[in-house]
Amino acid sequence: MPRRGRDRVVAHFAETGGPARASLAGRCYPRRAMAAVDSRGEVLDVQALPLPYFLLRVRVAGMAAAAPGQFVMVAGADRPEPYLRRAFSVYDQEAAADGSLVISLLGKVIGRGTAALAACVPGERIPVLGPLGTGFHSVERGGPGIGRAALVAGGIGSAGLGLLAQALERAGRPFDFFYGGRSAEDLVEAETFRRLSESAAGRLIATTEDGSAGERGLITAPLEAALGNRDAGYTTVCTCGPHGLMAAVARIAAAGGVGGEAATETPMGCGYGACLGCAVTLSDGGYALCCRQGPVFGLDEVAW
Amino acid sequence: MSGVAAADVPGAAVAAAPDLSTRVGPLRLRNPILTASGTFGYGLEFAERADLRRLGGLVTKGLSLEPLAGNPPVRIAETRGGMLNSIGLQNIGVDRFLGDVLPGLKDLPPKVIVNLFGYARDDYVRLAERVDPHEGVAAVELNVSCPNVSKGGIEFGHDPEILSGLVRRVRSATGKPIVVKLSPNVTSPQALGEAAKAGGADVLSAVNTFVGMAIDTATRRPVLSTVRGGLSGPAIKPLALRIVFDVARAVDLPVIGIGGIETVDDVLEFLLAGASAVQVGTALFRDPRTAERLVDGLRERMEAESIPSIGSLIGAAARPE
Numbered sequence: 001m002p003r004r005g006r007d008r009v010v011a012h013f014a015e016t017g018g019p020a021r022a023s024l025a026g027r028c029y030p031r032r033a034m035a036a037v038d039s040r041g042e043v044l045d046v047q048a049l050p051l052p053y054f055l056l057r058v059r060v061a062g063m064a065a066a067a068p069g070q071f072v073m074v075a076g077a078d079r080p081e082p083y084l085r086r087a088f089s090v091y092d093q094e095a096a097a098d099g100s101l102v103i104s105l106l107g108k109v110i111g112r113g114t115a116a117l118a119a120c121v122p123g124e125r126i127p128v129l130g131p132l133g134t135g136f137h138s139v140e141r142g143g144p145g146i147g148r149a150a151l152v153a154g155g156i157g158s159a160g161l162g163l164l165a166q167a168l169e170r171a172g173r174p175f176d177f178f179y180g181g182r183s184a185e186d187l188v189e190a191e192t193f194r195r196l197s198e199s200a201a202g203r204l205i206a207t208t209e210d211g212s213a214g215e216r217g218l219i220t221a222p223l224e225a226a227l228g229n230r231d232a233g234y235t236t237v238c239t240c241g242p243h244g245l246m247a248a249v250a251r252i253a254a255a256g257g258v259g260g261e262a263a264t265e266t267p268m269g270c271g272y273g274a275c276l277g278c279a280v281t282l283s284d285g286g287y288a289l290c291c292r293q294g295p296v297f298g299l300d301e302v303a304w
Numbered sequence: 305m306s307g308v309a310a311a312d313v314p315g316a317a318v319a320a321a322p323d324l325s326t327r328v329g330p331l332r333l334r335n336p337i338l339t340a341s342g343t344f345g346y347g348l349e350f351a352e353r354a355d356l357r358r359l360g361g362l363v364t365k366g367l368s369l370e371p372l373a374g375n376p377p378v379r380i381a382e383t384r385g386g387m388l389n390s391i392g393l394q395n396i397g398v399d400r401f402l403g404d405v406l407p408g409l410k411d412l413p414p415k416v417i418v419n420l421f422g423y424a425r426d427d428y429v430r431l432a433e434r435v436d437p438h439e440g441v442a443a444v445e446l447n448v449s450c451p452n453v454s455k456g457g458i459e460f461g462h463d464p465e466i467l468s469g470l471v472r473r474v475r476s477a478t479g480k481p482i483v484v485k486l487s488p489n490v491t492s493p494q495a496l497g498e499a500a501k502a503g504g505a506d507v508l509s510a511v512n513t514f515v516g517m518a519i520d521t522a523t524r525r526p527v528l529s530t531v532r533g534g535l536s537g538p539a540i541k542p543l544a545l546r547i548v549f550d551v552a553r554a555v556d557l558p559v560i561g562i563g564g565i566e567t568v569d570d571v572l573e574f575l576l577a578g579a580s581a582v583q584v585g586t587a588l589f590r591d592p593r594t595a596e597r598l599v600d601g602l603r604e605r606m607e608a609e610s611i612p613s614i615g616s617l618i619g620a621a622a623r624p625e
Binding site: 280286 | 375
């Protein structure tokens, strides 16, 4: 393959993402598309969590470790339906002794695709394409001691913040984890995030709408109070959850003078930039692809 | 070649390697598997995901004179056996394609077919003029049937007189083979195929997506921002196959079959219905390597069933027994 032509195209997409991406031109994208494997992963186990949640562990040979916020496209094994693969954040990962990568996908059964994945059995081989997308920049931007991060998850959105919380903890960067849900079972990984945040000189703040765990109410209330307190020293907010929550987080962060990022979610056809179906509307009116330029965007880049 | 026919050697399969090449009007393809417009970008971006050297050809994302940003979200909705899309022809524009992308594509084995899309007849003419001098372009495919642009090409693909006039104008602007992509959303695709032929088309491709819609029962609103979108995937295969069968019999032009193709049997069905080649689309979203797998699978099937050539299959289902 003539390298020059191909490199120019890859660079073109990496730098501009197409015609409507002027506002993101200054961002630091990888120079070339991240090498992703497209292979069959071996299901190790499906851990039943409080319904409708599950944790699926898959061993994938040759897969590179995901950066915080990156995702994979997966489907149940050889099932004709649903037709398209589903996008899942890599929630946790571990290099196995044989050089393969074991990824953990934290899921919630909401339709046919997620139901098929929850029904996987150990030993089954399922298609896995990844890691895909552009992850959080928060870790590389802030070194140890630069400031405090607020991680804000709504329910299953916590899956998108798992690797980030680990990376911050490893980097010695303090963070608090704001975890909101309708009721206690939606805070499915509360103990994991409590442990990580406490190990990173922070704490877990939980709310539920029915008051069955944590404070009764929305997670935006304690977040607003925290960011309103300048002495608390927050410099970054990273969020993943329902659209309404992320929109509120963007507003609260802006009011508090704090920047940040959101791991967005849209319906996806392919996950790798071919179908152009996963458009996210930007604050300048243009569109970006969730799967390629995202899923992580600056809070101020998205038209919420 | 030994000169000894397989049948003369008991118990031994000495069949010659099957010939996968196919002639599609003026186009000579090394195999009948192409990627459909809008499902594989401009080819090069996905070189890591799929080995595009193995394809018979690739059809680019629809190109317009100016770059287009596409439709607002939500742009896609999965349905049983397929998906609806309303991308809105997001593309980098013809000049950027010719300058930045084509140089990397033109020396690869697959034939490059450039899909063109305009809002007005003159747009198509100007697009054809831009593409005409580029040797790396094997043919142009006219998108006269996209359901996702409000004032778009769909009118051209729905009126025989307008279509033949459009093709005639493009014919005068380029010496490249012209492929006209037919809409399934008409009473008689054959009539539109005849009109394209009258205007000077060399090849027909059939079909584009079927207009459909989906409604979110929770919000009670249409899922797609544009309400209607184009249905693709296995769900449309029998519908597309019928149209290819009818068009191939009615119009004296070669046909490229499109519509829900994912398996070797799908490919064979379209060839038997009268297609000289096929385009693979939505199946690439499910598995980016579908097209190259079909090349391998088709060769294996032809070996296993002693099918000597693609030509021996084309239109066989339409011939009297």
